[in-house]
Amino acid sequence: MIAAIQLFGRLMMIAIRGQMQYRGAFLFMVAGTFVTSMVQAIGIWALFDRFGNLGVWTVAHVAFLYGTINIVFASVDITARGFDTFGSSLIRTGQFDRFLLRPASIVILVAAREVALHKLGQLLQGIFVLTYALISLEIDWTLGRLALYVFAVSSMYAFFYAIQIVRATMSFWTIESLEILNTISHGGMEAAQYPMSIYKESFTNFFTYVIPLACVAYFPMVGVLDVPDPLGSTLFTQSLAPLAGYVFFAVCLSFWFFGVKNYQSTGS
Amino acid sequence: MQSLTVALLRSYVSVVAARFRVLLQYRAAALAGVATQIFWGCIKLMVLGAFYAVAVTTPPMTFTAIVAYVWLGQVLFGLLPSNHDPELQGLFTSGGVAYELLRPLDLYWFWFARTLAFRTAPTLSRMVPGIIFATLVLPLIGLPEWALPAPASVAHGLMFLLSFVVTVMLSCAITILITISMFWMIEGRGISTFMYGVVPVFSGMIVPLPLFPDWMQPFLYWQPFRGLCDVPFRIYSGDIPLAMASQEIMLQVMWTVILVLFGYGLIARARVRLVVQGG
Numbered sequence: 001m002i003a004a005i006q007l008f009g010r011l012m013m014i015a016i017r018g019q020m021q022y023r024g025a026f027l028f029m030v031a032g033t034f035v036t037s038m039v040q041a042i043g044i045w046a047l048f049d050r051f052g053n054l055g056v057w058t059v060a061h062v063a064f065l066y067g068t069i070n071i072v073f074a075s076v077d078i079t080a081r082g083f084d085t086f087g088s089s090l091i092r093t094g095q096f097d098r099f100l101l102r103p104a105s106i107v108i109l110v111a112a113r114e115v116a117l118h119k120l121g122q123l124l125q126g127i128f129v130l131t132y133a134l135i136s137l138e139i140d141w142t143l144g145r146l147a148l149y150v151f152a153v154s155s156m157y158a159f160f161y162a163i164q165i166v167r168a169t170m171s172f173w174t175i176e177s178l179e180i181l182n183t184i185s186h187g188g189m190e191a192a193q194y195p196m197s198i199y200k201e202s203f204t205n206f207f208t209y210v211i212p213l214a215c216v217a218y219f220p221m222v223g224v225l226d227v228p229d230p231l232g233s234t235l236f237t238q239s240l241a242p243l244a245g246y247v248f249f250a251v252c253l254s255f256w257f258f259g260v261k262n263y264q265s266t267g268s
Numbered sequence: 269m270q271s272l273t274v275a276l277l278r279s280y281v282s283v284v285a286a287r288f289r290v291l292l293q294y295r296a297a298a299l300a301g302v303a304t305q306i307f308w309g310c311i312k313l314m315v316l317g318a319f320y321a322v323a324v325t326t327p328p329m330t331f332t333a334i335v336a337y338v339w340l341g342q343v344l345f346g347l348l349p350s351n352h353d354p355e356l357q358g359l360f361t362s363g364g365v366a367y368e369l370l371r372p373l374d375l376y377w378f379w380f381a382r383t384l385a386f387r388t389a390p391t392l393s394r395m396v397p398g399i400i401f402a403t404l405v406l407p408l409i410g411l412p413e414w415a416l417p418a419p420a421s422v423a424h425g426l427m428f429l430l431s432f433v434v435t436v437m438l439s440c441a442i443t444i445l446i447t448i449s450m451f452w453m454i455e456g457r458g459i460s461t462f463m464y465g466v467v468p469v470f471s472g473m474i475v476p477l478p479l480f481p482d483w484m485q486p487f488l489y490w491q492p493f494r495g496l497c498d499v500p501f502r503i504y505s506g507d508i509p510l511a512m513a514s515q516e517i518m519l520q521v522m523w524t525v526i527l528v529l530f531g532y533g534l535i536a537r538a539r540v541r542l543v544v545q546g547g
Contacts, residue, residue, distance in 0.1 A: 028461075029461055032461030032462050032464075032465070033461060033465075035462060035465050035466070036461060036462070036464055036465025036466075037465070038465075039465050039466060039469040039474075040465065040468075040469065040474060042469065043469060043474040043475040046475055046479060046480045046481060046484075047315075047316075047319050047475060047479065049481050050319070050327065050479050050480070050481065051319040051320070051322060051323050051324075051327070052322060052323075052324055053322070054318055054319065054322060055322065118461075178300070179297060179300040179301055179304055180300040180303055180304060182304050183303065183304050183307040183308075187304070187307050187308060187311060190308070190311055191311050194315055194318070198314060198315065198318035199311075199314045200314060203310070203314065
């Protein structure tokens with residue numbers, strides 16, 4: 001286990017150093033993703049400026065959700081790049097066969113293959129917005145709330161990482177229609193920036209029971225922010241909800257192993 | 269002389285046609301794209317609907333106009349100049365741009381023709397299922413208030429088509445500027461990343477422009493990206509009255525001409541000082 005973590009760290013460092021060779025392009029891309037996320041956030045702010053609060057949800061509450069989700073999403077983008085580009089760079093080219101021959105865990109080899117450092121811009125922007133939210137909300141950080149927040153953030157990370165693993169796994173069969181997964185990853189992130197209670201019931205149900213997005217984002221955050229939930233969750237269910245993120249991760253990972261087991265190379 | 273012009277024009281048309289056939293190969297990807305856009309449209313409508321439900325003052329647009337704005341935006345998303353033709357980028361890194369300069373066609377219009385196909389082929393193939401969903405399926409599944417309404421009148425519809433043609437040209441003119449920037453910066457992804465963030469917001473794709481604060485409106489009115497979504501979409505729904513439509517389209521045309529001339533000038537400058545990579 002320790003050897004695996006060490007290997008993971010070493011591979012990551014190599015990928016980072018490789019990227020740093022093009023410093024100018026790197027800084028430009030970081031600035032680019034920062035500006036990109038910032039202007040998108042301006043859209044949310046504009047709606048609050050025009051219409052006022054969404055019930056108990058002020059712009060600061062939504063900024064708290066938005067900042068947290070963007071930090072997690074960017075972290076996943078940075079660290080799961082190896083899975084994200086798996087289909088196009090390893091399956092289509094047949095390179096995956098060589099990976100299978102290496103004497104180390106295939107998950108680690110694929111995960112640490114590449115790092116999308118330029119997403120640091122989005123990460124910084126998320127931190128920026130979250131800081132604003134923390135200053136204006138003045139949350140009473142009891143130990144319980146802090147623990148729930150950490151629990152939620154970690155399971156949110158597992159949730160979005162799992163989607164990247166599914167994307168990679170699907171490329172064992174097709175690499176054409178993977179865009180559909182963007183509805184859950186990017187679309188999910190987009191949807192989870194607002195309180196789930198504003199959506200149609202069927203939509204909320206789908207993102208609670210089928211794809212547990214609300215369980216890793218909305219429900220625990222309602223608990224942390226201590227706002228009433230029109231969907232009727234209690235502090236007890238809010239605290240347990242993030243477990244669903246880990247279950248989802250486990251399911252997706254076994255799908256990955258199923259895919260690896262049934263993998264037939266692309267040819268000569 | 270005239271036959272020469274016809275021959276030239278025909279070669280540009282065949283560039284468009286050839287690229288079209290290449291780009292229409294990816295059907296499964298197109299279907300996945302349609303599903304993604306529909307999903308996105310539904311999220312947007314639910315978010316905007318929630319805000320409309322709590323509005324204390326009368327919003328500057330009716331919700332019907334919002335619905336038209338959102339669906340037109342979703343089905344025409346691919347027209348936005350937020351990325352560039354990766355094959356053209358390849359020419360810069362491989363040095364193939366030297367061959368492009370040898371062709372007996374004007375480089376700007378040759379690339380314009382290629383870009384026109386790159387912009388429109390994927391969009392047109394995705395447009396039809398998206399429109400069918402937004403006009404026919406939504407009322408059937410019990411969401412008629414979300415369905416894409418017909419244009420405000422026949423005249424609005426015609427003006428929309430006119431404005432839409434200009435939108436396509438404007439979009440190509442901006443996309444080419446991204447390509448041309450690679451004469452100076454090989455790493456075209458940098459500029460693309462910026463455009464990817466800025467264009468959707470300032471065109472109105474993220475949030476309809478009239479919903480932005482009133483003090484921002486003069487600035488939003490005069491910037492070129494508005495001609496990509498805001499102008500045609502609001503003509504369609506009648507949010508821009510017919511009397512104003514021709515003036516708005518003139519503004520679109522003006523920006524298109526300015527950006528085409530700008531790109532043309534840049535190419536001319538780049539040709540003079542071009543160093544081709546590779547041996």
